[in-house]
Amino acid sequence: MRLTAFxxxxxxxxxxAAAAFAMDILLxxxxxxxxxxxxxxxxxxxxxxxxxxxxxxxxxxxxxxxGGRVRAPTTLNVGSMDLLHPELIGGAAALRSAGRRLMEAxxxxxxxxxxTCAPYQTRFRPRxxxxxxxxxxxxxxxxxxxxGARTNRYGDFIDLCCAMTGRAPAFGLHLDANRKxxxxxxxxxxxxxxxxxxxxxxxxxxxxxQGRIPVIEGLPPPRSEDQLKALxxxxxxxxxxxxxxxIGITPEAxxxxxxxxxxxxxxxxxxSSADLRDALAKLSTAPEGAPLVAVSLGTPHFSVGEFxxxxxxxxxxxxxxxxxxxxxxxxxxxxxIAGNGLLAGLEAAGVIVVTDTCTYVTSILRKLDGVVMTNSxxxxxxxxxxxxxxxxxxxxxxxxxxxxxxxVVRSALL
Amino acid sequence: MNLAARCLVEGEAxxxxxLLSIPLSFWGGFDPASGxxxxxxxxxxxxxxxxxxxxxxxxxxxxxxxxxxxxxxxxGTAPAAIxxxxxxxxxxxxxxxxxxxxxxxxxxxxCDAADFERLSEGMRVRVIARExxxxxxxxxx
Numbered sequence: 130m131r132l133t134a135f136x137x138x139x140x141x142x143x144x145x146a147a148a149a150f151a152m153d154i155l156l157x158x159x160x161x162x163x164x165x166x167x168x169x170x171x172x173x174x175x176x177x178x179x180x181x182x183x184x185x186x187x188x189x190x191x192x193x194x195x196g197g198r199v200r201a202p203t204t205l206n207v208g209s210m211d212l213l214h215p216e217l218i219g220g221a222a223a224l225r226s227a228g229r230r231l232m233e234a235x236x237x238x239x240x241x242x243x244x245t246c247a248p249y250q251t252r253f254r255p256r257x258x259x260x261x262x263x264x265x266x267x268x269x270x271x272x273x274x275x276x277g278a279r280t281n282r283y284g285d286f287i288d289l290c291c292a293m294t295g296r297a298p299a300f301g302l303h304l305d306a307n308r309k310x311x312x313x314x315x316x317x318x319x320x321x322x323x324x325x326x327x328x329x330x331x332x333x334x335x336x337x338x339q340g341r342i343p344v345i346e347g348l349p350p351p352r353s354e355d356q357l358k359a360l361x362x363x364x365x366x367x368x369x370x371x372x373x374x375x376i377g378i379t380p381e382a383x384x385x386x387x388x389x390x391x392x393x394x395x396x397x398x399x400x401s402s403a404d405l406r407d408a409l410a411k412l413s414t415a416p417e418g419a420p421l422v423a424v425s426l427g428t429p430h431f432s433v434g435e436f437x438x439x440x441x442x443x444x445x446x447x448x449x450x451x452x453x454x455x456x457x458x459x460x461x462x463x464x465x466i467a468g469n470g471l472l473a474g475l476e477a478a479g480v481i482v483v484t485d486t487c488t489y490v491t492s493i494l495r496k497l498d499g500v501v502m503t504n505s506x507x508x509x510x511x512x513x514x515x516x517x518x519x520x521x522x523x524x525x526x527x528x529x530x531x532x533x534x535x536x537v538v539r540s541a542l543l
Numbered sequence: 544m545n546l547a548a549r550c551l552v553e554g555e556a557x558x559x560x561x562l563l564s565i566p567l568s569f570w571g572g573f574d575p576a577s578g579x580x581x582x583x584x585x586x587x588x589x590x591x592x593x594x595x596x597x598x599x600x601x602x603x604x605x606x607x608x609x610x611x612x613x614x615x616x617x618x619g620t621a622p623a624a625i626x627x628x629x630x631x632x633x634x635x636x637x638x639x640x641x642x643x644x645x646x647x648x649x650x651x652x653x654c655d656a657a658d659f660e661r662l663s664e665g666m667r668v669r670v671i672a673r674e675x676x677x678x679x680x681x682x683x684x
Contacts, residue, residue: 150643157639161551161632181607182575182614187644264606284606286613286636 130159130298131166139294147197151293158287164298168260173201173292174248175240176264176284178208178232179490186227188286189234192293200295203240204248206265207430208232209491212244213460213484220492228491240292244485245459247358247430249276252461257380260303262291266365267358267429267507273372275357277380279303282371302372308381309390310344310374312337313397319405322349324356325524325543328506329405331360332412335368337398344388345375355435362429363506402543409542412509412522415500417537419521421449422499424532425488426525427457428508435525436462436471442529443478449535453495454480457487489515502528502537544681546658550672551630552638554648557669557682558623560662561595563587568604569611569637578620596670597622598662602631612637616649624650624670626679628659652677 132140140156142149159167177189209228211217218225236242243251248263249271255261255278263269263280272278281301283291291297301307314334319326326349334343343364351357357379364370374382382388426439439456448454456475458466463484466472475482488494489512494501502521503509509522521537531538565586567573572582578593593615602608612634615621621641625634630653638649650672662668662679669680 153643154636154639157551158632158636161630161635163630181610182617184610184613184617184640184644187617188613188640191644282606284633285609286640287606287609287632 130156130164136167136296145196147192147195148200148293150192150195151290154286155290155294155296155298159298162298162300164300166299167296168299168303170201170262170291170295170297171259172253172255172261173199173203173288174206174261174263174265174268175203175235175288175292176206177289178205178235178244180209180224180228180231186231186234189231189238189289193234193237197293198239199292201292202253203292204243204251204253205232205235205240206244206268207246207486207490208244209486211483211485213463217481217483217493218491243459243461245430245461246487247432247459250432250462251459260297262288262297264288267362269371270361270365270373271358273302274361274374274379275354282369308372309342309392310382310388311341311395312343313394314343314345314400315397316345316347316400318402319347319349322352322356323524323543324359324504325409326405327351327356327360328363329408329543330400331363332367332408332506333400333404334373335364335366335370338368338370340369341395343370343373344382344394345373346385348375348378350378353434355432358429359506363510366507366510406542409522412506413520414513415519415521415537417539419500419519419537421452421502421531421536422496423453423455423494423501424528425455425501425503425508426505426528428487428489428503428505431456431458431462433462433465436466439525440471440474442526443474443480446478446529446533448479448532452532452535454532455483455488455493456480457483460484494518500537502531504528544661546654546661546679548626548652548654548672548677548679550652550677551635552642552649552651553672554624554642554650555669555671555673556596556623556648556650557667558594558596560664560666560668561590561592561597561622562662562664563597563599566599566601566603569608570605572604573611573615575611575615575618575620578615592622593620594623596624596626596668598626598659600659601627601629602634606633608633609637609640613641616641616647617645621649626659626662626670627651627653628656629653652679654679
């Protein structure tokens with residue numbers, strides 16, 4: 130690889146042992162993917178706080194022991210612990226302690242105490258065109274698609290190596306030539322921008338893009354960016370989508386021509402209302418009327434806007450006996466809703482707000498032998514495998530109505 | 544048999560080839576506690592690959608595979624070496640992290656698709672991946 134004098138010096142240890150350690154790994158990675166050079170990044174988002182075994186801790190604590198500091202502003206993804214509400218987390222004490230140590234070791238490197246999978250809805254939101262190195266699939270797809278910042282799908286160890294060096298390999302989605310649409314999804318008869326429409330389209334786009342960059346035509350303009358967030362999150366769960374273009378909506382696709390960079394799609398997939406309903410049906414393993422044990426909202430982490438939409442639905446709400454309602458969010462959003470009075474209303478309604486982590490990655494739900502309802506395509510995709518629960522997907526309104534009824538009740542799915 | 548290869552992670556190891564026609568994702572597909580394949584949809588589901596020379600066309604799946612491979616190398620349940628036909632950054636990172644943290648080598652090399660065809664299940668080979676020399680050598684036991 131072609132390196133600058135400064136990068137060579139970093140690799141040789143001139144910027145400290147921790148930077149050299151990270152640079153060595155980054156260069157191996159760069160060689161394996163055939164990158165010709167490195168580029169400077171404006172920020173990093175590290176998905177290293179979930180405990181995958183002793184190696185997770187050994188890696189970060191080695192960088193700490195060598196006096197390492199991140200070289201770009203770096204946010205942290207969720208961990209295994211809710212450090213603000215530790216009483217919510219179950220599981221073995223040893224695992225809880227390792228999870229906490231892992232989060233603290235990242236802070237010792239100078240990472241921000243964000244612990245959120247939606248860093249794009251915090252004060253660290255990147256800008257259009259910025260080169261960044263992000264982990265966490267939903268954050269990656271949002272940054273690339275909805276904002277127009279540029280990152281590849283970075284993950285284990287490498288996201289932190291980018292943060293420690295302030296560099297990323299110059300390849301893939303960092304470069305103009307690789308951001309053009311390749312496959313077209315034409316949505317027919319979608320008049321209203323409902324939340325569930327966005328999830329349905331995301332689920333199909335993820336399942337059918339097969340590594341190609343999808344372009345969506347016929348998507349009604351979103352009511353809020355939270356709909357784009359939901360679409361990207363499920364597309365990055367049912368498939369490996371890191372960037373999508375929605376014509377007339379996302380910043381790199383004002384027109385069809387822009388979306389395909391002047392070229393034409395290699396494949397066109399037509400989506401009817403029946404296809405969309407099928408996709409939503411596949412997100413549920415439990416039937417209509419099934420008794421509920423919980424509702425889980427906020428995957429990805431709820432925004433202030435989503436809490437504002439939820440608040441009026443809770444007027445006069447009381448969950449049926451044995452049903453718990455959880456909302457996952459980041460601590461910056463948590464502070465905002467504590468400040469504007471929304472949190473008090475949620476707590477009065479018996480809603481459990483979880484920060485720093487998420488209900489599908491750690492031991493939070495008290496009952497796993499039943500049906501959990503969610504408005505998140507991502508949660509619906511992963512929770513049956515991760516937690517062993519049955520899942521019912523539905524709109525936010527249906528989730529709250531079901532919690533009150535104690536069983537799955539749904540209005541029309543789309 | 545002596546096949547030329549390209550080195551992604553240095554080391555030297557010997558073992559019986561575990562030949563996979565379909566790539567295995569270490570995350571969700573391999574259990575670092577037992578060293579076995581746990582992907583039910585994989586043709587070699589249940590096979591033990593700890594200590595074997597894992598030969599598969601490419602890597603696959605989530606980047607969490609780096610952690611799973613590194614953890615397996617730490618525990619001693621990983622393959623002895625890995626042979627691919629396409630360089631894979633996720634496998635490379637897992638093996639290099641384990642080598643740097645624990646000094647335990649799981650050499651990773653890339654060979655031509657034509658040479659890959661000459662490997663067979665159970666064949667004993669030595670993978671040599673060091674500065675200036677990278678090869679897969681049949682030891683013929």
